[in-house]
Amino acid sequence: MTVAPSAPQPDTSLVRLLAGWLPRQRWFGGKDGPIHDLTIGTATELLHGDPSLHHLVLDVRQDDTTDHYQLLLGARRDLPEHLAPVAIGRLESPGLDITGYVYDAAHDAELTRPLLGLMADERTVGPLTFRRAPGTGIRTDLDAAPIPGEQSNTSLIFGDAYICKLFRRLSPGVSPDLEVNLALSRRGCEHVPNVHGWIELQPGALGTANGSAPDASAGGTDSGGDEPVTLALLSEFLRTATDGWQLALTSVRDWFAQPAPPGPPEPPSAPTTRDAGAAGGDFAAEAERLGAATAEVHRDLAAAFGVTQAPPELLREIVFAMHEQLDQVSAAVPQLRPYAPAIREVFDRVAAEAAPLPFQRVHGDYHLGQVLRTDSGWTLLDFEGEPARTPAERRAPAHPLRDVAGMLRSFEYAARFLLAREGDLPPEASDELELRAQAWAEWNRAAFCAGYAAAGGPDPAAHATLVRAFEFDKAVYEIRYEARNRPSWLPVPLRSLARLAG
Ligand SMILES: Nc1ncnc2c1ncn2[C@@H]1O[C@H](COP(=O)(O)OP(=O)(O)O)[C@@H](O)[C@H]1O
Numbered sequence: 424m425t426v427a428p429s430a431p432q433p434d435t436s437l438v439r440l441l442a443g444w445l446p447r448q449r450w451f452g453g454k455d456g457p458i459h460d461l462t463i464g465t466a467t468e469l470l471h472g473d474p475s476l477h478h479l480v481l482d483v484r485q486d487d488t489t490d491h492y493q494l495l496l497g498a499r500r501d502l503p504e505h506l507a508p509v510a511i512g513r514l515e516s517p518g519l520d521i522t523g524y525v526y527d528a529a530h531d532a533e534l535t536r537p538l539l540g541l542m543a544d545e546r547t548v549g550p551l552t553f554r555r556a557p558g559t560g561i562r563t564d565l566d567a568a569p570i571p572g573e574q575s576n577t578s579l580i581f582g583d584a585y586i587c588k589l590f591r592r593l594s595p596g597v598s599p600d601l602e603v604n605l606a607l608s609r610r611g612c613e614h615v616p617n618v619h620g621w622i623e624l625q626p627g628a629l630g631t632a633n634g635s636a637p638d639a640s641a642g643g644t645d646s647g648g649d650e651p652v653t654l655a656l657l658s659e660f661l662r663t664a665t666d667g668w669q670l671a672l673t674s675v676r677d678w679f680a681q682p683a684p685p686g687p688p689e690p691p692s693a694p695t696t697r698d699a700g701a702a703g704g705d706f707a708a709e710a711e712r713l714g715a716a717t718a719e720v721h722r723d724l725a726a727a728f729g730v731t732q733a734p735p736e737l738l739r740e741i742v743f744a745m746h747e748q749l750d751q752v753s754a755a756v757p758q759l760r761p762y763a764p765a766i767r768e769v770f771d772r773v774a775a776e777a778a779p780l781p782f783q784r785v786h787g788d789y790h791l792g793q794v795l796r797t798d799s800g801w802t803l804l805d806f807e808g809e810p811a812r813t814p815a816e817r818r819a820p821a822h823p824l825r826d827v828a829g830m831l832r833s834f835e836y837a838a839r840f841l842l843a844r845e846g847d848l849p850p851e852a853s854d855e856l857e858l859r860a861q862a863w864a865e866w867n868r869a870a871f872c873a874g875y876a877a878a879g880g881p882d883p884a885a886h887a888t889l890v891r892a893f894e895f896d897k898a899v900y901e902i903r904y905e906a907r908n909r910p911s912w913l914p915v916p917l918r919s920l921a922r923l924a925g
């Protein structure tokens with residue numbers, strides 16, 4: 424690592440500690456290559472004393488790209504044992520008025536509790552502004568713990584009342600998650616959690632505060648350069664919720680555990696909601712309700728952000744981008760290549776369509792892990808779009824069936840997830856389970872589509888080629904995502920692609 428000469432370097436040892444620590448974090452997006460420069464873009468002291476709390480934006484250059492990461496840095500003279508696992512190191516010399524042990528303060532309830540007060544009082548500290556959502560109150564007496572598990576961001580649960588998502592890699596402008604949640608809440612949409620507050624960084628502070636040249640990721644060529652940058656989002660915590668992925672996997676497990684009928688396995692018959700219940704796949708009624716909730720959210724998104732008629736040229740550009748992604752992923756993942764001709768043929772059929780299509784704001788990265796089932800129904804989360812897309816792409820209007828295709832892929836994932844990890848099963852058991860997986864996916868996909876169309880969404884069956892193209896595009900994206908992030912999961916999208924393209 425080298426240190427950018429133009430950047431203020433108040434404490435080289437802090438920068439060096441951070442450069443060693445950052446690549447080990449789950450949420451660090453640049454694991455593919457080395458860090459060339461790491462500088463502290465902004466440093467804001469939020470709490471003075473021992474312990475002290477500092478908000479840092481780290482500007483991380485890798486090749487020609489500069490990414491910005493947010494860190495709540497805690498500092499203490501002595502580090503208690505419970506914070507040892509999140510230690511970043513011990514500063515040999517003080518800098519930025521920070522001394523002693525430094526650590527990831529997201530894990531220190533003593534330091535995260537005051538964030539609630541700052542939002543409740545709508546305070547401004549340096550370039551940071553803490554906001555309370557209009558018409559809401561914020562309790563300030565709650566301790567937080569980060570949610571366990573691997574995440575792209577870090578979410579803190581305050582008591583049983585709030586969940587606060589701290590965005591790790593920062594994008595320019597207002598986060599689509601905040602923007603969409605506020606717009607939907609204003610319309611009384613019951614399928615999103617209430618927003619209570621948020622934290623933002625003043626416009627222009629990303630990538631320019633340290634004198635480095637503005638870059639694409641900091642808003643130079645992208646949307647959002649004049650807007651505040653969303654740093655965190657405080658929402659109602661839905662304590663009775665279970666996420667759709669867990670519910671679906673439980674249903675698949677039950678279905679796989681049913682005794683096998685004697686004789687060779689039967690191919691699945693035409694799906695109905697009742698079949699799925701009989702099959703132990705008790706999820707179909709939920710899938711249908713989820714389809715309806717999705718259509719209702721799409722309707723509210725259309726009302727809040729408007730609908731445009733996308734001309735055929737735009738559709739051709741989109742198809743061009745689908746081909747490009749397929750080229751790139753096929754080059755990197757050879758197992759995808761045998762399916763490419765079938766995929767390209769479907770893409771080209773969509774490009775040949777002549778009629779304009781209604782485009783609107785959509786979820787953008789819709790899957791079973793983004794929906795929660797509460798006592799009262801389905802709630803949709805995380806309107807950030809796909810993490811690998813640019814901020815402008817994530818906010819761009821799209822056809823709503825793109826979300827439908829995302830969820831259809833997720834049913835495939837859930838059906839095949841257990842199977843892809845059962846490599847040592849005897850071949851007969853594998854065949855039987857493969858048919859069961861296929862049946863589960865078909866029942867639930869059909870139920871979801873039926874619920875979506877019945878609640879007023881465009882009927883997926885009437886746009887079969889478009890849905891298939893979106894599904895293929897998502898599958899290609901997933902193959903790249905898994906190859907990069909979870910190689911042991913790669914067989915999941917590959918196996919389902921074999922069926923989809925077969
Ligand atoms: N309002 C909420 N109530 C309860 N749990 C939530 C809520 N929002 C998020 N979660 C939980 O936190 C997880 C991560 O949230 P998400 O917004 O998808 O973050 P990330 O961008 O890090 O993936 C979700 O899968 C869900 O289990």
Ligand SMILES: O=P(O)(O)O[C@H]1O[C@H](CO)[C@@H](O[C@H]2O[C@H](CO)[C@@H](O)[C@H](O)[C@H]2O)[C@H](O)[C@H]1O
Pocket residue numbers: 575668788790791792805808809810829832833834836837901904
């Ligand atoms: O939730 P994120 O915004 O971080 O989305 C990314 O990660 C997802 C995995 O956590 C990934 O989703 C894929 O795996 C899911 C099961 O874990 C499955 O339900 C989805 O259908 C599948 O796409 C998502 O693609 C990625 O953008």
